[in-house]
Amino acid sequence: MKVKVNDAELELKAGTSAIDAIFAAGYDVPYFCSQEYMSPIGACRMCLAKIGAPRKDRDSGEWIIDEQTGEPKIFFFPNLMASCTTAIMEGMVIDTLSKEVKDAQNGMIEFTLVNHPLDCPTCDKGGACELQDRAYEYGAGQSRFVFDKRHQEKHHALSELITLDRERCIHCKRCVRYFEEIPGDEVLDFIERGVHSYIGTLEDGLPSNFTGNITDFCPVGALLDSTSRFRGRNWEYDHTRSSCLDCAVGCAITIDARTGRIERIKAARNTQVNNDWICDGGRFGHEYVDADERLKTPLIRRDGKLTPSTWEEAAAFINDKLADLGAKETGIILRADATLEEGVAAKALAAQLETGQLDHFPRLAASVIPQGVRATLNDVATSDAILVLGDVSEEAPIVDLRIKEALKGVTPPELMPHGVPLADLRLKERMPRQREILTVASPYRCDLMKHAGSTLTYPAGTEVELLASLLQAANGEGEISEEAAMRLGSSPEQLNDLLKRLSGAKNPVIIYGAFVLAASEASNAVQALAKAVGAKLLAIGPMANSYGLEALAVLPSHARYSVQEMLRGSAKALIVSGLDVAKDAEAAKALKELELLVVHDSFANATTELAHVVLPAKTAYEKEGTVVNLEGRYLPLKPAPVENGQSEDFCGLVKFLGETMGTRLEGRSVRSARRLLKKRLQLDLSELSEEGYLSPAKAKAASKFKLKESYELEGNLLLTPSMIRHEQLSRNAHLHAVYGDAALRLNPADAVAQDLNDGDVVAFELQGIERQAVIKRSEAVPVGLMLLPALPEQPAALLWLEPTKLIKAAVAEVLA
Amino acid sequence: MEAPQQITSRKDPRFKVSMYEHVGVKNSWTLSYYLGHGGYQAAQKALTMQPSEIINEVKASGLRGRGGAGFPTGVKWSFMPPVDGRQRFLVCNADESEPGSFKDRYILEDDPHQLIEGLLIGGYAIGASKGVIYIRGEYYQGYQRLKQAVAEARQAGYLGSNIFESGFDFDVILHRGAGAYICGEETALMNSFEGLRANPRLKPPFPAQAGVYGLPTTINNVTSLASVVHIINNGADWFSSMGTDDSKGNKLYQISGSVERPGVYEMPMGASFRELIYDLAGGPTMAIKAIIPGGSSTPMLPFDDEHLDTPMDYGSIATKGSMLGTGGVILIPTEKCIVNATWNLVRFYAHESCGKCTPCREGIAGWMVKIYQKLVKGFGQEGDIELIEDMADKIRGKAFCPLADACLGPVQSSIEHFRGEYEYLIKNGKPMYSKSDWWSE
Numbered sequence A: 001m002k003v004k005v006n007d008a009e010l011e012l013k014a015g016t017s018a019i020d021a022i023f024a025a026g027y028d029v030p031y032f033c034s035q036e037y038m039s040p041i042g043a044c045r046m047c048l049a050k051i052g053a054p055r056k057d058r059d060s061g062e063w064i065i066d067e068q069t070g071e072p073k074i075f076f077f078p079n080l081m082a083s084c085t086t087a088i089m090e091g092m093v094i095d096t097l098s099k100e101v102k103d104a105q106n107g108m109i110e111f112t113l114v115n116h117p118l119d120c121p122t123c124d125k126g127g128a129c130e131l132q133d134r135a136y137e138y139g140a141g142q143s144r145f146v147f148d149k150r151h152q153e154k155h156h157a158l159s160e161l162i163t164l165d166r167e168r169c170i171h172c173k174r175c176v177r178y179f180e181e182i183p184g185d186e187v188l189d190f191i192e193r194g195v196h197s198y199i200g201t202l203e204d205g206l207p208s209n210f211t212g213n214i215t216d217f218c219p220v221g222a223l224l225d226s227t228s229r230f231r232g233r234n235w236e237y238d239h240t241r242s243s244c245l246d247c248a249v250g251c252a253i254t255i256d257a258r259t260g261r262i263e264r265i266k267a268a269r270n271t272q273v274n275n276d277w278i279c280d281g282g283r284f285g286h287e288y289v290d291a292d293e294r295l296k297t298p299l300i301r302r303d304g305k306l307t308p309s310t311w312e313e314a315a316a317f318i319n320d321k322l323a324d325l326g327a328k329e330t331g332i333i334l335r336a337d338a339t340l341e342e343g344v345a346a347k348a349l350a351a352q353l354e355t356g357q358l359d360h361f362p363r364l365a366a367s368v369i370p371q372g373v374r375a376t377l378n379d380v381a382t383s384d385a386i387l388v389l390g391d392v393s394e395e396a397p398i399v400d401l402r403i404k405e406a407l408k409g410v411t412p413p414e415l416m417p418h419g420v421p422l423a424d425l426r427l428k429e430r431m432p433r434q435r436e437i438l439t440v441a442s443p444y445r446c447d448l449m450k451h452a453g454s455t456l457t458y459p460a461g462t463e464v465e466l467l468a469s470l471l472q473a474a475n476g477e478g479e480i481s482e483e484a485a486m487r488l489g490s491s492p493e494q495l496n497d498l499l500k501r502l503s504g505a506k507n508p509v510i511i512y513g514a515f516v517l518a519a520s521e522a523s524n525a526v527q528a529l530a531k532a533v534g535a536k537l538l539a540i541g542p543m544a545n546s547y548g549l550e551a552l553a554v555l556p557s558h559a560r561y562s563v564q565e566m567l568r569g570s571a572k573a574l575i576v577s578g579l580d581v582a583k584d585a586e587a588a589k590a591l592k593e594l595e596l597l598v599v600h601d602s603f604a605n606a607t608t609e610l611a612h613v614v615l616p617a618k619t620a621y622e623k624e625g626t627v628v629n630l631e632g633r634y635l636p637l638k639p640a641p642v643e644n645g646q647s648e649d650f651c652g653l654v655k656f657l658g659e660t661m662g663t664r665l666e667g668r669s670v671r672s673a674r675r676l677l678k679k680r681l682q683l684d685l686s687e688l689s690e691e692g693y694l695s696p697a698k699a700k701a702a703s704k705f706k707l708k709e710s711y712e713l714e715g716n717l718l719l720t721p722s723m724i725r726h727e728q729l730s731r732n733a734h735l736h737a738v739y740g741d742a743a744l745r746l747n748p749a750d751a752v753a754q755d756l757n758d759g760d761v762v763a764f765e766l767q768g769i770e771r772q773a774v775i776k777r778s779e780a781v782p783v784g785l786m787l788l789p790a791l792p793e794q795p796a797a798l799l800w801l802e803p804t805k806l807i808k809a810a811v812a813e814v815l816a
Numbered sequence B: 001m002e003a004p005q006q007i008t009s010r011k012d013p014r015f016k017v018s019m020y021e022h023v024g025v026k027n028s029w030t031l032s033y034y035l036g037h038g039g040y041q042a043a044q045k046a047l048t049m050q051p052s053e054i055i056n057e058v059k060a061s062g063l064r065g066r067g068g069a070g071f072p073t074g075v076k077w078s079f080m081p082p083v084d085g086r087q088r089f090l091v092c093n094a095d096e097s098e099p100g101s102f103k104d105r106y107i108l109e110d111d112p113h114q115l116i117e118g119l120l121i122g123g124y125a126i127g128a129s130k131g132v133i134y135i136r137g138e139y140y141q142g143y144q145r146l147k148q149a150v151a152e153a154r155q156a157g158y159l160g161s162n163i164f165e166s167g168f169d170f171d172v173i174l175h176r177g178a179g180a181y182i183c184g185e186e187t188a189l190m191n192s193f194e195g196l197r198a199n200p201r202l203k204p205p206f207p208a209q210a211g212v213y214g215l216p217t218t219i220n221n222v223t224s225l226a227s228v229v230h231i232i233n234n235g236a237d238w239f240s241s242m243g244t245d246d247s248k249g250n251k252l253y254q255i256s257g258s259v260e261r262p263g264v265y266e267m268p269m270g271a272s273f274r275e276l277i278y279d280l281a282g283g284p285t286m287a288i289k290a291i292i293p294g295g296s297s298t299p300m301l302p303f304d305d306e307h308l309d310t311p312m313d314y315g316s317i318a319t320k321g322s323m324l325g326t327g328g329v330i331l332i333p334t335e336k337c338i339v340n341a342t343w344n345l346v347r348f349y350a351h352e353s354c355g356k357c358t359p360c361r362e363g364i365a366g367w368m369v370k371i372y373q374k375l376v377k378g379f380g381q382e383g384d385i386e387l388i389e390d391m392a393d394k395i396r397g398k399a400f401c402p403l404a405d406a407c408l409g410p411v412q413s414s415i416e417h418f419r420g421e422y423e424y425l426i427k428n429g430k431p432m433y434s435k436s437d438w439w440s441e
């Protein structure tokens, strides 16, 4: 459609809003209530424009012509129109510059400021505030309002994470709409009416895993991140755009640091991955980085004590030991969120040491790179039939949001010259959701089930059986029997419906996580099922770079050199990066026998206790590098300026070691690693775009290496993925305040049977690892099952735990 | 043959009261009374007609919505999408909260079956098997009577399934409001009915496309639906024989303020203010200076011969710069301060602002009301009138729904016609007319 904005003529798609036409034409108009990815509501009345359009004669169907100009006559709306809620029409004329429009904007700014406290000097939003900017650009500079302003609560803790200043709120309703439209958790609304309206909750707290996003888009300083309140002005922060490494999604984030500390993390836009959203785990999970006890210098054990040293000394110490040992029996273990560049460095080091003992962890039984057609996150958002196996909301939270996007039946917006449309008229408040397209299957009742048309709680460990029955039916190799379906907590109708829905859909997607990846038979079955029904696959690996490290083959040369084996004595020397492997009592025993234990980590732990050399490691926020997310998308990491002493990433470690060895190893720096990767990938990672690069799907040779053929498929305790990184929770004070200690969740009936009450602290040993948890009774857990958050060192799996071994903390103390 | 003269006066012998015929009669609200006076005959007849025939009849009658906006009822009904199996709703707006309007109240209280019958006919015409009556919370008596009437109608088979053996099913849901004027605005009403905050919704989509629960919905005022009963009984021609070119039929006018017999008067459209005020309501009880023609949001007009002789129809009042609105006439006595009287109305609108949009929430509820308070307290300053005028310019036509503009009706018209009183009050710190305490807080 042709439209004219002031003097600019342009051609836009039908359905575009007038405000987007204005921006597309290169003009500006102030707005407060519109927000990308949310429904336009026309509430702030800031975006008014003078709008007209030609009309067709009712009878002849011809344009009515203006006699003077000979052109179609423009009929202007009698009133100025909110451009965010007005759709363009053929020949529309939009004026944003006339005095009438300017006067209206000026008036609306004045009204907006009537009850705004203007406490900019003490407001965290100052310098990044839409109201400040718009008042400066479009206001008269002076108010004629001479009365008392509205007084309301200025420090209302909506939760431990978010503080609301009710005086500053300009009632744009972005936050309220966000909760209903994006995560579908209706936890906020206006209370009271008229000039007394304020934002509030009915109950305490904000029960949602996606609350922090409201602090990003609140146009004023009404909603603030409590972790960073009063910690800096916007212009004092260094803003670093990077990627979140807390799960396999790899959301775009902005790290705001000041004087060497990370003060806050905000969502950044990646239209392919996370749109404008991140989860609370990713946003608030950074406080540990600045903890006082952070390791900042290399340490060498001398006379039984770890004593401060330098990288050169430490490297020389290690080199000497390795030389004595004959380096071949050295093992190298990387955490699965190490960057590709670190992976290159580790491989180069392994090659130099001529060892095949190299691995990354956590790594499950099956490959995280699906054999079949991979789904992207945008495929998920546009899917018309989704099967979810597992608890994605915890495992890869943004996948949960992208699924909810699909339920709205509105495809991701097409980008305009100014980016994501400001007012996508296809989006509406309280849209009906197509729940029927979503099926969620999980061993316990998970959050996403609230949004699903069909849900299935199958007995933990029956993934293989479930998928095999589906596969059989899909291939026409046998009906699903009543009995089999019952065993799976389902019915033949439900499973047949699911198959029909998947195979009848245009863009079906199957999403699976740890519970399927833990058993290679299940993983094989899901891939075969996808093939049978024509679905794409999205596998959620255990960590941010599981995909990348597997693709790069940071893997042992032989099954007897896997992490488990290295920790059971296959190695004589070990270099462990980022994992507290000594948590496992049996591993600790083996570690004590090592000739050399080098630990590369950010904090002291059980493993550093045993180490000969401890090397300070950079955290995810301090690294430059690349990770590959669950879609197979290469995403860039940029270092924020954090005061981390002499911390180095694994590339740094390899550089120092190489130097003492007198060689220049590949991967001794990010640049060097990238040179190598460029050859391999035909991709220059230093020029990766902000949206990343989706690697072409490659038929991959089935991995030769397996940790085990399969995890046990029987047990009564399920280690579950969680949004919160439990290994750092004690140092993430704000998150800890909201989420509490790791919980052992069990059905109330079981709790009663075992005399366990909510809040009881229990200590127990789980496959060699000492765990402590708070009892939480939950109807979401089937009778006979217990749920406990997984740890990097103890990833998702089904285990046995004798309930009698749960010892209440009070008792445990006495025993100790 | 010359067409017979239109009926435009209640004194015309051809005029007969219809909607209010039974108001004030003992037990008029019972089913037996209603049936004894021809009740449910219109519905019985309607259910033998084609829905489209009913819609055409209503279109032909010229009935315009009595809720204030005056949209032709038959045309509105024809906006409903083709029947597609989805639930459809006919909502009756009984939230009557506009100061000066109280015509619906006595239908609810004294003739609830008339409304149920209108709803039934309308529901049949638009293919809706569910009627909703959203009733103002304060209308408790009306609610009780309606509740009883609905129960009786169900019992007698006027509501329920297969009504009059026609195969048509229809039932009514009663929903009480909780005391908000904005709930009279049709989309806010739907939100409120659904249990959401009463904020108006964006249009489009219009209720016919996505109304209650996103389903096809038509919404009509109580009196619009009551009129339909008589149109079906007496024919479109009967209805359109009353009134003027753009305003057909009979209408319930209300009069309040300093007048001998305030109340509701059923008159043909096009009757004059003079007939209402003097012939029916017995004339003013004290000197009057201003007349609000159609409910508090319609701009006030000077009380003079020109306006007294204006016919009370859509077009005529519009040419005088105001609106017919709900036909709720309010008389303002000369000896009362106009600023104070306007403040009272501004206070009402400020109190009722839903808070959704900036010009109304901050402009009216946050600011305008304070300026008026300042004026009436005698602290007015030079420039305040101009400030009000400028603010009014910056609000008019810019708010999300008509409520903000509704407040500007009395504001701008009182300044237009009584600027001298404003100036006097500002200059002297006290009003031109001292007896101004009627509306104090």
Ligand SMILES: Cc1cc2nc3c(=O)[nH]c(=O)nc-3n(C[C@H](O)[C@H](O)[C@H](O)COP(=O)(O)O)c2cc1C
Binding pocket: B064, B065, B066, B067, B068, B069, B070, B071, B073, B076, B093, B094, B095, B096, B097, B098, B181, B182, B183, B184, B185, B186, B187, B219, B220, B221, B222, B224, B225, B401, B402, B403, B406
């Ligand atoms: C602020 C506001 C309040 C309203 N209050 C009422 C009301 O109380 N009763 C009513 O019938 N219409 C009211 N209306 C008009 C309705 O929105 C709607 O136009 C009417 O119910 C339609 O019915 P009708 O076509 O039969 O007149 C109000 C409109 C606005 C903007």
Ligand code: SF4
Binding pocket: A168, A169, A170, A171, A172, A173, A174, A175, A176, A199, A217, A218, A219, A220, A222, A223
């Ligand atoms: S708190 Fe912020 S986002 Fe929410 S309505 Fe107020 S100004 Fe808008």
Ligand code: SF4
Binding pocket: A244, A245, A246, A247, A248, A249, A250, A251, A274, A278, A279, A280, A281, A282, A283, A396, A397, A398, A399
């Ligand atoms: S969804 Fe994953 S990548 Fe995104 S913010 Fe959360 S933890 Fe980080």
Ligand code: SF4
Binding pocket: B182, B200, B352, B353, B354, B355, B356, B357, B358, B360, B361, B399, B400, B401, B402, B403, B404, B405
């Ligand atoms: S004008 Fe705006 S604030 Fe006022 S009632 Fe309408 S929508 Fe609500």
Ligand code: FES
Binding pocket: A030, A031, A032, A033, A034, A041, A042, A043, A044, A045, A046, A047, A048, A082, A083, A084, A085
């Ligand atoms: S009305 Fe708020 S942006 Fe258009």
